[in-house]
Amino acid sequence: MSQPAVGAMPLDTDQSKRLQHAVAGLSPAQLQWVSGYAAGLAATQGEPLHAGIAAAPTADRQLTVLFGSQTGNGEGVAERLVATARSRGFAARAISLAEFKPSALRREKLVTFVVSTHGDGDPPDDADLFHEYLMSARAGTLESLRYSVLALGDSSYVNFCQTGREFDARLAELGAERFEPLVECDLDFDSLAAAWSGRVVDQLEALIGEAPVAAATHLHAVQSPPVHGRDSPFRAEVLTNQKITGGGSSKDVRHIELSLEGSGLRYEPGDALAVIAENPPQLVDELLQTLSFDGAETVSVDDEPMQLRTALASKLEITVLSLGFLRAWADHGNNDRLRSLLSGDDRQAITDFVTTHQVIDVVRRIPEHVEPQAFIDMLRKLAPRSYSIASSPNANPDEVHLTVAAVRYEAFGRPHWGVASTYLADRVAEGEHVQVFVEKNPRFRLPAPDVPIVMIGPGTGVAPFRAFVEERAEHGAPGDNWLFFGDRNFSFDFLYQLEWQRHLKQGNLRRLDVAFSRDQREKVYVQDLMRRHGGELWRWIDSGAAIYVCGDATNMAGDVENALLDVIAKHGGFDRDGAEAHLKELRRAKRYQRDVY
């Protein structure tokens, strides 16, 4: 067989048909498995992968022009370069650095940069996040990238073309190959830029003709990955720990990005990530002090000897109160008041006590003398905390993202912390590691790509919907997406605002309705918006939309369900029973799914 043309489909028509038949109807996860299976087969046949076959489709065979400038100059140069390249038959695209996801650089093969410098050597606004990424350790190695930089600047400034120079030097440092030297342009950039563009296009044939083997990293990943689960969690590097509530917010919500590189972990939109957290050290200290412990005492947890401090810090539950602990504490101290509360009929009083108090509050309010081991034996094991995953694995290869509201509040005259939320927010910095594993959630899954969906996710309940929308955007799913989001203040609490705006602009989101409860005298919540747009909402449901709810189970989930019943009744022409039956039917058909906690 003659060598296939570069980039041509390596299967004949019949093979192609059979392949399509074989994979029809498979879920994304299954498709991924099949891809790994096929790659494994290829590996066992022991033949080197043919460059022409392994080279990915056009994405790898085109020129990407990334631009960033304070004015339109950079874009202008980029557009002209793309036009020239296309006019000579090459695939090329221009993307603003503001729109380009920095980590996607690893997947690029051939990139030119057009970037200006402003102020005292600073990158333009559009490029500052990319610049920060590139300069950081997160940029990784870029050995399969070839590049050239055109720097725009104003030579009356001291740090002329600084950003372009930094890009150029840093890319080389990361192993990328410079195929055309850096060009520095002053305010009169036209002729230099045109000459540079000409040289770039002249080289395209040579560059694209010998495109390197692509997708090698993808193939690596499927080679007998270690299995990480509850018993052997994966140590994931924290790539990003970013507060995403604004300066005036009453909340501290973090966007956490973790690296799954090399983990073999697979997840789907809708899944959760379990995090094995450690208790706040201040709380451990306070507990030791209150109980007159030293911390160095040896105790045994599951027959494993360790220091008391270690046990309290990372093995045992010392925040959330359990009834078991409360009973043990009451028995231990012969405390009648506590016993009578626990043995009484007032279940609400017990619930209230347990939900408002942490372990430390009990031992402070009801002091008793206790031996370290006896105390340890009263406590539960520290459980992993689960977070709905906020990322699509296909849009963010080798990464998993979480949306975490840091729980910190004052009660009984002392600060209280949520274990995992403050662990992620305060106690693991970027570059450090967190132990995680994936928890599958098959009851919270995207429907077929053409089915419209309605997502209701106030607060951090929006997390899985970020994954849903990313996933559908990545696959070009034709089904319409409608998101209801709510929080306290528009200015500070509009989680992922810029991403939603971009999804709307790009058509990945058909509709977004937002309720900010504290921006006006009358509080407005997502359920109010659902009623306000009830007619439209019913039309979506009636035409087959699937409904998803994520977030607080205590109040929100019930309020939203009531609103849904109202909408079904009012606009669908049902009485209350009929509406409930209809919702039940939706649930049975997996068209009403909830992830509430």
Add this chain to the structure above:
Amino acid sequence: MGDSPVTDVERIKAASRNLRGTLLESLEDPLTGAISETDTQLSKFHGIYQQDDRDVRNERKRQKLEPAYSFMIRARIPGGLLTTSQWLALDRIAREYANDSIRLTTRQAVQFHGVIKRNLKQTIADINRAALDTLAACGDVNRNVMSPPLPAWSQVHRQVQRYAEDLSAHLTPASGAYHEIWLDGEKLLSTEEEIEPIYGATYLPRKFKAAFVVPPQNDVDVFAQDLGFIAIVEDGEIAGFNVTVGGGMGMTHGDTATYPRLGDVLGFCRSEEVLAVAEAVVTAQRDFGDRTNRKHARLKYTIDDRGLDGFREEVERRSGVSLDTPRRFVFVANGDAYGWQRDDAGAWHYTMFVQNGRVSDVGDRRLLSGLRALASRHTCELRLTPNQNLIVSRVVDGDRDAIDGTLREFGIENEAHATNLRLNSMACVGFPTCGLAMAESERYLPDLIDELDARLAELGLEDAAITTRMTGCANGCARPYIAEIGLVGKAPGRYTLFLGGGFAGERIGYPLLDNADETEILDALTPLFARYANERTEGEHFGDFVVRAGVVPEISHGSEIRAG
């Protein structure tokens, strides 16, 4: 040039249906605190600039939040004349919807900063309820018309104020968009019938600024205006006006085709010809101004491209007025006369220093509260000056002590906080709200004045009145190019230093240093102050001195400036 396409802003204006655009839809969009990009151009004509808090811009981007958008609202106040009840209304708006401050501008207007989108409409409505408006306070139209605020000759100044108000009214856009959008006015079903008699559908190619002035004070900086009227007073009566055209401050760093320019005297007209001449200047600029390049669109370039004589013929033809030979006039200063002044009719006026025009409560200097007390307690008028100061005007003899008491009570009397250098200083807003700022301005100039004051004091020059003006970019809102010391921001902490502007605003300065930081600025100025202390002639101003001493060349036309 004739073949070049018109600018995007021109296309936006043309498609705007007389400034309506999609402003109503933009106001109702709950997903963003911004208005649409095209609407940001149109909102200016309504006196509204979209801005964002640049101090938190990068932080918010990391937070995946859009910029902290808010709006600057500029109220139009011809001649800067306000009643006390109007001031109280502005004060209430500042506290309710803006950032607890009122910014007095270099054009006798006021600005509110930090108004968020959902409060925008109510704020505009409240301004209108106080019998003020914001229409044409910005945009490619005639902006706030200036007039001398200190009525030294009460009759003359009252008349000039009336001309300013008449001109302002005459050049106000006729579009009903403003009432429809902000004041719930009835919507026109079709705007096809709506005519803009002076501007036409695309308004002017660029902003347009007009002012009246009464010599010998040049407080309005008449030569910085597109259109100026210099009152010629003979025997206590206004004989008419010398007309000036083609002044303008803005330039662009690094673009040598742009330059600040002083207005030229076109000729003399009689009082009753003012409106006709003004309209002719405006329509000539409307028809001949460059709509293909906004950096070459001001009247100053139209005149330099067509020649002054040609432009005069055009104005005469359009107005039917034949302009006479200009009359003699003399200007002595462009600053304000501080403290108590008495006019020829016996009324008193107190010119109060407002540093950089910022009216707010800062520590013991409670300017916002003090002016509120003043407007509530005393009978007076308030007048905003072109130097961003405020005059407590038309005070009767017996009220002076009480007013002095109020000023002292709130720590806002001039003596409390100002040297002559500071009194003659002025800065634009700059960071954090102005979208154009490249360097600090209002937040930094007071500190630089401290440094300069210390050096002047060492040389025994503590009383020197030197006009010092700073802007955060090259557009020149604080008119830095005609200051004796002008500082034009280029990058954080770096400025172009202009020296040798005229004390009466009659000469443009020369760009002596580019990209200078504070040390370089002080190192350049300190030895010049020393020479000035030793070598100046009697009454010689610093700007005149540096030109005479050959430190900087004399600039006779702005286009001679070729530095960037």
